[in-house]
Amino acid sequence: MKKKRMNKNEIVMIEKRSIDEFREAGLLLLTNQFLHIFGWALVVEVDDDGNVTKFYPAHCKFRGFDSDSTSRAYKKITKHLEQRLPELLKDIET
Numbered sequence: 567m568k569k570k571r572m573n574k575n576e577i578v579m580i581e582k583r584s585i586d587e588f589r590e591a592g593l594l595l596l597t598n599q600f601l602h603i604f605g606w607a608l609v610v611e612v613d614d615d616g617n618v619t620k621f622y623p624a625h626c627k628f629r630g631f632d633s634d635s636t637s638r639a640y641k642k643i644t645k646h647l648e649q650r651l652p653e654l655l656k657d658i659e660t
Contacts, residue, residue: 585610585618592642595631602629 598607611620
């Protein structure tokens with residue numbers, strides 16, 4: 567399959583980001599809170615140095631997170647939103 571080349575006037579609709587950025591933003595926990603309803607979770611395995619070695623969906627028996635983990639994730643999400651708000655607003659104006 568041939569990749570489509572974008573001209574300079576086209577809007578990029580998808581920008582690849584790292585799983586590390588997703589985790590640091592608190593979005594992994596938030597996403598997993600929702601997925602736990604259905605018995606699913608996104609699993610991130612890391613090595614001793616903190617490098618992601620595997621990332622995959624899995625069946626789980628968990629149904630939620632402890633309040634400390636949730637509070638930390640919500641703080642991360644709030645900080646992420648604060649930092650990204652100009653970019654997010656620009657995204658919806660195009």
